[in-house]
Amino acid sequence: xxxxxxxxxxxxxxxxxxxxxxxxxxxxxxxxxxxxxxxxxxxxxxxxxxxxxxxxxxxxxxxxxxxxxxxxxxxxxxxxxxxxxxxxxxxxxxxxxxxxxxxxxxxxxxxxxxxxxxxxxxxxxxxxxxxxxxxxxxxxxxxxxxxx
Amino acid sequence: xxxxxxxxxxxxxxxxxxxxxxxxxxxxxxxxxxxxxxxxxxxxxxxxxxxxxxxxxxxxxxxxxxxxxxxxxxxxxxxxxxxxxxxxxxxxxxxxxxxxxxxxxxxxxxxxxxxxxxxxxxxxxxxxxxxxxxxxxxxxxxxxxxxxxxxxxxxxxxxxxxxxxxxxxxxxxxxxxxxxxxxxxxxxxxxxxxxxxxxxxx
Numbered sequence: 001x002x003x004x005x006x007x008x009x010x011x012x013x014x015x016x017x018x019x020x021x022x023x024x025x026x027x028x029x030x031x032x033x034x035x036x037x038x039x040x041x042x043x044x045x046x047x048x049x050x051x052x053x054x055x056x057x058x059x060x061x062x063x064x065x066x067x068x069x070x071x072x073x074x075x076x077x078x079x080x081x082x083x084x085x086x087x088x089x090x091x092x093x094x095x096x097x098x099x100x101x102x103x104x105x106x107x108x109x110x111x112x113x114x115x116x117x118x119x120x121x122x123x124x125x126x127x128x129x130x131x132x133x134x135x136x137x138x139x140x141x142x143x144x145x146x147x148x
Numbered sequence: 149x150x151x152x153x154x155x156x157x158x159x160x161x162x163x164x165x166x167x168x169x170x171x172x173x174x175x176x177x178x179x180x181x182x183x184x185x186x187x188x189x190x191x192x193x194x195x196x197x198x199x200x201x202x203x204x205x206x207x208x209x210x211x212x213x214x215x216x217x218x219x220x221x222x223x224x225x226x227x228x229x230x231x232x233x234x235x236x237x238x239x240x241x242x243x244x245x246x247x248x249x250x251x252x253x254x255x256x257x258x259x260x261x262x263x264x265x266x267x268x269x270x271x272x273x274x275x276x277x278x279x280x281x282x283x284x285x286x287x288x289x290x291x292x293x294x295x296x297x298x299x300x301x302x303x304x305x306x307x308x309x310x311x312x313x314x315x316x317x318x319x320x321x322x323x324x325x326x327x328x329x330x331x332x333x334x335x336x337x338x339x340x341x342x343x344x345x346x347x348x349x350x
Contacts, residue, residue, distance in 0.1 A: 038202040121305045
């Protein structure tokens with residue numbers, strides 16, 4: 001798309017705001033509308049837009065396929081790991097109340113257990129959804145036309 | 149005042165749906181499904197479901213449209229005589245009497261409409277959906293979550309956290325399955341000089 005300067009410039013202007021909105025939806029999800037899934041697809045949409053306009057090699061530099069593949073699993077591990085951490089701290093699986101940190105929580109260094117748990121879990125969902133959506137786009141865009 | 153927004157959106161939704169069903173150009177049909185998703189997102193926003201609207205706008209209007217266009221650009225056009233689909237391409241279908249399908253559709257439609265008679269009136273405060281996910285969730289959520297205002301997030305990520313873990317696992321599994329099916333066997337990512345869907349060939 002080298003011959004479409006308007007599209008390239010507008011895309012460059014738009015992408016930071018899309019990414020920022022994705023982060024807002026992710027980290028403000030417990031206070032406003034949104035959450036991990038919504039943030040993940042918004043973030044992936046920004047990556048896909050970049051890939052569409054600037055080509056697959058360019059977006060591979062920003063988000064290498066190898067990293068993206070590992071992130072799909074990492075998100076799920078963050079989620080399940082939060083649950084396991086609750087168990088290790090003596091609670092039930094995904095029972096965030098045990099994540100309270102005593103002094104750290106009382107002095108507002110860390111949020112309450114429930115806040116912390118929801119934050120971590122939504123982060124896991126966001127990572128997995130971003131990575132899966134981007135990976136599917138890579139898989140489609142990397143294929144060549146079948147010669148008939 | 150709200151009708152001025154609601155009625156045009158619903159009318160446009162219906163018009164777009166009919167257009168998608170009738171149009172023969174596949175590229176145009178994909179673009180119309182994107183428009184349909186965007187209108188649905190606006191409609192979700194009017195129904196006070198902004199998080200669903202986010203998802204619909206990003207997935208339905210954005211990512212799905214791109215994936216469908218990518219698929220179309222990869223599909224061989226062996227069956228076509230010319231560049232575009234024309235009515236002759238569809239003559240291979242067995243042309244039986246349209247009466248049987250029409251009858252089945254009518255019966256199914258009547259059954260579905262009959263089923264809706266049992267449903268509570270729209271917005272009924274005593275409807276099961278307003279009563280059953282226990283108002284206690286809404287009441288308990290504030291003290292339980294130490295003042296987290298978003299009850300939806302509290303239910304999804306905390307009360308029903310185990311379900312959401314399963315949903316995330318489903319997304320992960322689906323992504324792995326797509327990767328296994330679609331990825332090229334020769335692992336030469338990033339260096340493909342050949343024609344691809346994106347930028348290079350435009």
